Amino acid sequence: MNVIISASELASELAGPNPPTLLDVRWQLSTAKAGGAAPFDGRAAYASGHVPGAVFVDLDADLAGPAGPAGRHPLPDLAHFGEAMRAAGVSARRPVVVYDGGQGWAAARAWWMLRWTGHPAVRVLDGGLAAWSGPVTTETEELVAGDFEPAPGALPLLDADGAAALARTGLLLDARAAERYRGDVEPIDPVGGHIPGAVSAPTTENVAENGRFRPAAELADRFKSLGVNDAAEVGVYCGSGVSAAHEVLALAVAGIPAALYVGSWSEWSAAGSRPVAAGPDPQ
Known part of the structure; x- marks a missing residue:
């Protein structure tokens, strides 16, 4: 499977009979030292408008562990990561597409985490939300929990x-x-x-x-x-x-x-x- 997907391809798949699970991972790197500007609020950005059917995933809370000697974004606790992915509707047998605001870094982190933990079919929306020309919504759908169980080691x-x-x-x-x-x-x-x-x-x-x-x-x-x-x-x-x-x-x-x-x-x-x-x- 390709590792990226275009906006037009995503629109076609979302309109089809078996749409992928869609994750919104908007995040922004802050290079400010302590006392600088307030951090970017990805959840607020999601609430203000997202691709229909997308579920918000918090990079700092769900795709990384607490900052410390192992780095600013070390690996998350895998039990928590698995719970977060299942809560977002991720299942092992359903493809996943992830996107962010356009930089692609946060979406790539989600792609890597899912692939490293064994999900076989994950793609990144090329260009992120900035490339999406379809509708956006402020509504959220009722989710059916997924069944994804992380099995680390699929990527080096x-x-x-x-x-x-x-x-x-x-x-x-x-x-x-x-x-x-x-x-x-x-x-x-x-x-x-x-x-x-x-x-x-x-x-x-x-x-x-x-x-x-x-x-x-x-x-x-x-x-x-x-x-x-x-x-x-x-x-x-x-x-x-x-x-x-x-x-x-x-x-x-x-x-x-x-x-x-x-x-x-x-x-x-x-x-x-x-x-x-x-x-x-x-x-």
Whole structure:
């Protein structure tokens, strides 16, 4: 199954006899330090208008655990994740489509979580709600609980040691903005820079100006230029495992499997004892 779906394809499937379960995962990364602007309220955005039939899923509450030494968006408690997915109507034998406001990062995190825990058929709405030209509604439907039971391990996962090793033996991509990779700025985490050996590969360059993924062949060429080849294992990290999921999704569009380091830079830099590289050179 494809990992992304166009708005027109989604409209057709929603009008068909077996519509997919539809999840709204609107979320916005905040780079403000403590005392900054109030966080984006995805639930309020959902209430103000969503694709008919969609159910809201909270990234921070349902797709990640509490921030701490394991990172700002570590893996959630799987029992809670399973309960949240079943409450949203997710069943193992019914396809799922996820969307966010258009950036694609939150939807990719939901896609990755469901795929990692064994759901066989999950797609992301390419371009998110911004690409949707159909009706929106403020109404919610009565839900029938799903039967999805998480079984982790269906996609490759890295911890800090695994990411460090992969940077030496394969290809570790850093999905953050290039200035954060270089250590020129660091708006969130305590230390700037990157994991030694990692290659800068901002996930923002995987999409076109309209917010939709570049064609698969174009993505494949991009990743090849970054060092992806048939023999190399590929891993991805970012700040907290959200935008990296978007890059894992872009790699999947290009037909390239990749592991996700969920803890990412927020875990790596929090320890204070792990090596840090700065500047444009991987080492």
